[in-house]
Amino acid sequence: MRRVALTLALSAVVGVLAAVPLPAYAGKAWDEIRAGVFAGRAMQPAGDIVQLTAPFRPLDQRAVPIDVEARFADGRSVRGITLIVDENPSPVAAQFDFGGAREHVHLSTKLRLNAGTDVRAVVEASDGQLYVAEKFVRFAGGQAACSAPPSGSPEEIAATMGEMTLEPASKQAAVTQIEPRARLKIMHPNHTGMVLDQLTLLYVPLRILTDLEVRQGEERVFSMKGSMTMAQDPVIEFDYRTNGATALHVEARDSDGASWAKDLPIGQGS
Secondary structure (H helix, E strand, O other): OHHHHHHHHHHHHHHHHHHOOOOOOOOHHHHHHHHHHHOOOOEEEOOOOEEEEOOOOOOOOOOEEEEEEEEOOOOOOEEEEEEEEOOOOOOEEEEEEEOOOOOEEEEEEEEOOOOOEEEEEEEEEOOOOEEEEEEEEOOOOOOOHHHOOOOOOHHHHHHHOOOEEEEEOOOOOOOOOOOOEEEEEEOOOOEOOOOEOOOOOOEOOOEOEEEEEEEEOOEEEEEEEOOOOEOOOOEEEEEOOOOOOOEEEEEEEEOOOOEEEEEEEOOOOO
8 A cells, every 4th residue: 555655646746747847948959059049158047137928829820929028127238139939940030139228128029930839038138148038839730830831922922022111019008208119010021941832843942031220310229130930021019219310210131132221200209
């Protein structure tokens, strides 16, 4: 009886341990990414500094919403944010670099997820310290996002490529006139190079948005290095500090060498 009771007790403990999620910063994929991208630099848990929001079961794996809020209360500012998708062919989804001394930054975008995976936001402080937040996003089944065909015909995609729009952010809570939020959309297929054309039986060539810069007057709001992990027609929601300029100047480039630039009004004295 004692042996049976001990066995049952051990089984219960193992079951409980199996149900407890392991720290998301553990794992071979993350270890390799961390060594390659961050040179194995020390990282601190997010704590109250970084809040990462991602759906556990996304409605559309081709465009999974990711939201990051980073805030320092000790005089430091946010230097950069890197979005990581562990199990994607291109795990470094996007790297953002922020201008000015911003102690608080809000950032949202949509990513392709190829499988169930940990998604991470690595925030770099002005003193070089790194903080990481992570969420697990479940794969709902079906076709992997990186090999899913784009929306729209090739003719429609070619006709609208590079078009930009700027709108007020969809969520206006906690937004002030001093730090408004904007939603930037850039029409671009962000072809992954992994989509098979059913007519030609050839893979659609890789063509991704590689570089983006947003300026407010002479001040840089942020610059971004993109990848094929970003969703088609990238959408980036961000906040910025008003400086009197009446427009945001946006410049974008892709892997084919094409470039686009546009001034997008943000209101008098914004």
